[in-house]
Amino acid sequence: MHPAFVVLTDFSPAAERALRYTIQLAGQVDGRLVLLHVYQDPLLEPEAAMVTLPLVLQSRKRVLAELAARARQLELPTETHLSVDMLSDAVAEVVAQHHPLLLALGREQHSTLVERLLRLQAGPILQTARYPLLLVPESWPADAPPRRLVVAADGHGFWLTPESLALGELIARWQPRTTVVHVGPAHGPSRATVGFEAVRRCELFGPLSDNSLYEVREEATAAGIVHAVAELQADLLVVLARPHTFLDGLFHRSVTAQLLQHSPVPVLVLPTMH
Incomplete structure (x- = not known):
């Protein structure tokens, strides 16, 4: 069975960037694509109160045709899925049907709705699906698979979920050079080695030596990780999402969201499982 890669699309440039990037990853493991479009019913918009049911059906048919046309243009086997459900329900249905290696989502380059996007899309994906999520910035220039990874680790141990571990074959194809980044306190003892050993134990990111640990001090966690990504010239950031990251409304305040x-x-x- 060819592994599935689900790409959420709304035909925007950001979604197209995520799709092109995901194609390169899927091609490495003889994968297939699933294009998921969550249809926004115009009858739900206040300014569209006069929209009739025939126009809604016509709109859905147009979206289906656009999805099918885009699928025919792609070099990998591609299925399309249009859903009129809530995003969390649509994602749950696609995950149950395809059991994908990951779900991919684009991030707009200039948007005042980024935080809302992450809360309403990335949050439900992580909370409902519990599957790996790939977020690709619209401005990202490369389509090639990543070679230089940064894994952000805190000072606590963890175990990856089976769905996360299933990415082992794909990541091995990258033959990445990996650095584990830990942001420690300005003063006091460091727990960097705890997170580092947990990353090494999962054996997902290639061989790690003691030189693979990079610690940042005297910076806020998210800012320190972003600075490390730039200094190390990484082309993929790996974040470990614990259950509390996206449950009980905490997602929008978490380091992951930042x-x-x-x-x-x-x-x-x-x-992760904990």
Whole structure:
């Protein structure tokens, strides 16, 4: 069975960037694509109160045709899925049907709605699906698979979910050079080695030596990680998302959300079990 890569699309430039990037990843493992479009019913918009049911059906048919046309243009096997459900329900349905390696989402380059996008899209994906999530900035210039990884680790141990560990074959194809980044306190003892050993134990990111640990001091966590990404010239940031990251309304205040919003490089979010 060819592994599936689900790409959320609304036909925007950001979604197209995420799609092009994901194609390169899927091609490495003989994967297939699933284009998911969550249809926004115009009848739900106040200014569209006069829209009739035939026009709604016509709009849906047009979206289906656009999805099918885009799928035919792609070099990998591609399925399309149009949903009229809530995003969380649509994602849950696609995940149950395809059991993808990851879900991919684009991030607009200039948008005042980025925080809302992350809360309403990335949050439900992580909370409902518990699958790896890839967020690709619209401005990201490269389509090639990543070679220089930064894994952001805190001072606590963790175990990855089976869905996160399933990315092992894909990541191995990258043959990445990986650095584990830890942002420690300005004063006092460091717990960097705890997070580093947890990353090394999962054996997902290639060989790690003691020189693979990079610690930042005297910076806020998200800002320190972003600075490390730039200094190390990384082309992918890996973030470990614990359950409390996106439950009980905490997602929009978490370090994960800040990194999704501000990272200049694609971000791969891997759910952990604790």
